[in-house]
Amino acid sequence: MRLSDSSVVIRPRTPWEAMDLGVLMARKHRWLLVASWAIVSLPVFIVLSAAFWKYPSTAMLLFWWLKPAFDRLPLYILSRALFGETPSLRQAVRQWPRLLKGQLLSSLIWRRLSLSRSFVMPVSQLEGLDGDARQKRLGVLLQRNGGASRWLTLLGMCLEITLWFGAMALFYLFIPQQIELDWDWQRLAQATGSQALWLEHMSNAFYALILAFWEPIYVACGFSLYLNRRTVLEAWDLELVFRRLRERLGSVAPLLLLAAGLMLMPCSRPAIADGANPPKPVSTHAASQSIKTLLEKPPFKNPETVTRYRFGEEKPALKNRARGDGKLPAWLQALLDNFNGTSFKQLAQGLEVLLWSVLAGGVALLIWRYRDWLRTFVSRRRPRKPDTALPVPTQLFGLAVGIETLPDDIASAAEQLWPTQPREALGLLYRGLLSRLLHDFNLPLTNADTEGQVLERIQHVQQPDLLAFSNDLTRHWQNLAYGHRLPPALTQQQLCSDWRSLFNAGAAQ
Amino acid sequence: MQSAPLDTRYQIETPEGIDLPLRPAGLLPRALAFAFDLGVRALAMGIFLVPLALLGNIGIGLGSLLLFLVSWWYMVLFEVLNQGCSPGKQVMGLRVVQDDGTPVGWSASLIRNLLRFVDMLPFGYFFGAVSCLQHPHFKRLGDLAAGTLVIYREQPLARPKVPQAAPLGLPFALHLGEQRAILGFAERQGELSAERVHELASILATPLQVPAAHAAEQLNGVARGLLGPT
Numbered sequence: 001m002r003l004s005d006s007s008v009v010i011r012p013r014t015p016w017e018a019m020d021l022g023v024l025m026a027r028k029h030r031w032l033l034v035a036s037w038a039i040v041s042l043p044v045f046i047v048l049s050a051a052f053w054k055y056p057s058t059a060m061l062l063f064w065w066l067k068p069a070f071d072r073l074p075l076y077i078l079s080r081a082l083f084g085e086t087p088s089l090r091q092a093v094r095q096w097p098r099l100l101k102g103q104l105l106s107s108l109i110w111r112r113l114s115l116s117r118s119f120v121m122p123v124s125q126l127e128g129l130d131g132d133a134r135q136k137r138l139g140v141l142l143q144r145n146g147g148a149s150r151w152l153t154l155l156g157m158c159l160e161i162t163l164w165f166g167a168m169a170l171f172y173l174f175i176p177q178q179i180e181l182d183w184d185w186q187r188l189a190q191a192t193g194s195q196a197l198w199l200e201h202m203s204n205a206f207y208a209l210i211l212a213f214w215e216p217i218y219v220a221c222g223f224s225l226y227l228n229r230r231t232v233l234e235a236w237d238l239e240l241v242f243r244r245l246r247e248r249l250g251s252v253a254p255l256l257l258l259a260a261g262l263m264l265m266p267c268s269r270p271a272i273a274d275g276a277n278p279p280k281p282v283s284t285h286a287a288s289q290s291i292k293t294l295l296e297k298p299p300f301k302n303p304e305t306v307t308r309y310r311f312g313e314e315k316p317a318l319k320n321r322a323r324g325d326g327k328l329p330a331w332l333q334a335l336l337d338n339f340n341g342t343s344f345k346q347l348a349q350g351l352e353v354l355l356w357s358v359l360a361g362g363v364a365l366l367i368w369r370y371r372d373w374l375r376t377f378v379s380r381r382r383p384r385k386p387d388t389a390l391p392v393p394t395q396l397f398g399l400a401v402g403i404e405t406l407p408d409d410i411a412s413a414a415e416q417l418w419p420t421q422p423r424e425a426l427g428l429l430y431r432g433l434l435s436r437l438l439h440d441f442n443l444p445l446t447n448a449d450t451e452g453q454v455l456e457r458i459q460h461v462q463q464p465d466l467l468a469f470s471n472d473l474t475r476h477w478q479n480l481a482y483g484h485r486l487p488p489a490l491t492q493q494q495l496c497s498d499w500r501s502l503f504n505a506g507a508a509q
Numbered sequence: 510m511q512s513a514p515l516d517t518r519y520q521i522e523t524p525e526g527i528d529l530p531l532r533p534a535g536l537l538p539r540a541l542a543f544a545f546d547l548g549v550r551a552l553a554m555g556i557f558l559v560p561l562a563l564l565g566n567i568g569i570g571l572g573s574l575l576l577f578l579v580s581w582w583y584m585v586l587f588e589v590l591n592q593g594c595s596p597g598k599q600v601m602g603l604r605v606v607q608d609d610g611t612p613v614g615w616s617a618s619l620i621r622n623l624l625r626f627v628d629m630l631p632f633g634y635f636f637g638a639v640s641c642l643q644h645p646h647f648k649r650l651g652d653l654a655a656g657t658l659v660i661y662r663e664q665p666l667a668r669p670k671v672p673q674a675a676p677l678g679l680p681f682a683l684h685l686g687e688q689r690a691i692l693g694f695a696e697r698q699g700e701l702s703a704e705r706v707h708e709l710a711s712i713l714a715t716p717l718q719v720p721a722a723h724a725a726e727q728l729n730g731v732a733r734g735l736l737g738p739t
Contacts, residue, residue, distance in 0.1 A: 020535035166635025
């Protein structure tokens with residue numbers, strides 16, 4: 001073994017850090033370790049399951065019991081990989097039968113339940129020690145880090161169980177919904193016969209898979225703990241640096257030999273800053289005394305006297321508290337009795353109301369705080385849409401359309417006006433229409449609308465009668481107003497009767 | 510080896526050019542710390558809930574508040590207000606810091622602790638454990654999201670004992686690592702067997718121009734010289 005080839009940084013670590021290094025080592029060779037473990041262990045698992053098909057628990061127990069035999073393979077791979085000779089998967093698996101020789105029985109029988117199993121495994125497998133020599137070695141190794149190795153095994157057990165259940169839960173979650181399964185816990189617990197066997201063997205298989213992931217890590221942690229213990233015991237890190245130093249100096253040795261010969265001798269005695277004419281010797285005691293007096297002086301310490309007024313002693317408060325303490329049990333008893341009373345129920349309700357209102361207030365405050373943000377990014381409405389109703393105009397294109405300016409019965413008034421003042425009559429009808437549109441149909445007409453735009457808006461109301469009438473009336477009104485062409489007498493009658501049927505009937509209803 | 514050797518250290522270089530080696534903590538001490546915290550929380554809940562149960566409605570209300578506080582804020586409050594240490598981490602000598610080594614803040618601590626519920630999926634920290642074992646700096650998913658790191662705290666060191674020897678200078682310059690190794694040799698002699706001390710020292714016997722038998726003494730002298738007057 002050549003320490004300088006090591007693929008990990010060798011230095012003394014705390015036990016936990018040493019195990020972390022093991023996790024890193026396992027991570028680096030994860031694929032090789034998991035694959036080799038699976039290749040070796042899964043066939044054994046399948047054979048065991050088949051042999052003990054009726055007794056799944058026995059199969060699992062046997063598989064669990066055989067773990068030390070499988071563990072030898074990851075340890076072999078890691079020990080080779082430590083010095084940069086990582087074997088290929090094929091080489092590693094081929095080595096396994098050879099690795100099983102030597103102390104297999106003892107590791108499977110009386111050493112199986114040892115809590116520091118992974119920590120001491122390298123002693124028998126890598127150092128090849130047995131019997132008394134092994135015991136002596138373990139005595140030295142286990143002086144420290146033994147507790148950590150036991151924690152490793154205990155935590156490893158918990159982790160195995162956790163990962164095992166986790167893997168099963170994950171599998172259950174990934175069953176597609178199309179596969180109808182009416183599994184529930186009671187049914188699973190009470191399942192009997194072949195179905196139960198099948199389920200148990202499946203959960204055993206999950207355990208075997210989880211072991212393929214975890215067990216190499218466990219072995220790696222134990223191995224790195226062992227490495228760390230030996231690093232501390234044998235100062236491997238120092239050896240490494242010393243060897244490098246010798247190499248470095250060896251390359252410039254011929255020059256140095258002369259220099260060293262010349263300089264080492266005079267250096268050897270007065271190496272520390274002793275000058276040519278040494279000052280009078282100072283004893284440590286006297287020196288520390290003078291240092292202390294120096295430190296008490298101004299540049300280091302600046303004592304300052306502060307005078308201020310204080311209130312009297314603070315004893316009364318203490319006395320009060322002492323008296324209070326004496327009464328406490330009775331007072332507490334009374335309070336406890338009170339707690340069952342109605343007053344505290346009210347207090348609880350008050351507290352509840354307070355908490356809810358604080359929550360509501362908080363939410364309101366939050367919304368208020370981000371109101372602009374919400375309006376910009378969340379609101380569906382157009383931001384600039386005027387949502388306040390415009391004041392209803394009293395005039396449209398110079399025509400007064402207020403209700404009060406119109407007669408009650410517009411049609412009759414128009415009929416009376418037709419013979420003498422046809423312009424006013426038609427104007428009255430048109431004003432009446434606009435007024436109705438404004439007040440009855442709430443059309444948002446503005447002073448800027450033209451007659452055509454008014455008609456467009458009427459289309460949105462979706463009343464064919466109204467639209468036809470409005471088209472008619474508007475056309476005649478425009479002819480009269482801008483072209484000075486009177487509608488024929490028949491049309492006059494028609495408009496008035498249409499008006500009545502449209503609006504007066506609506507009003508009658 | 511072509512790649513850099515594996516190490517558990519996490520190096521940060523500050524803008525001033527100072528290397529800060531942090532030591533990220535792996536799954537096992539963190540699991541123990543979590544178990545301890547869980548125990549503390551269970552104990553606290555037990556102690557507080559029994560008297561609260563006597564108080565009827567108000568007790569149930571206060572108990573629910575307490576449950577909320579303990580389950581969601583215990584870790585966050587301890588981590589932010591106690592320099593990244595919950596009691597369990599304190600016991601195990603761990604500490605939470607940001608990725609750049611600065612103390613953990615409210616947002617990072619909240620994220621890493623709220624995401625415990627992702628780490629817990631689908632059963633008992635399955636994802637968290639797998640992520641912890643697979644990540645080079647042992648981060649669980651919450652740590653990844655929050656950009657935090659769990660490290661070992663620096664423990665106060667006991668003053669090491671260096672054997673008495675006459676201080677010596679060397680005719681050649683030593684690198685920092687070599688100086689440290691020689692000091693370490695002097696400090697750790699108590700833990701090493703005499704044969705091993707001799708073996709180690711004899712490696713350097715040739716460059717030191719001394720017979721192998723006196724190399725250890727010579728190295729102690731060099732260590733004294735490096736240490737300076739004490």
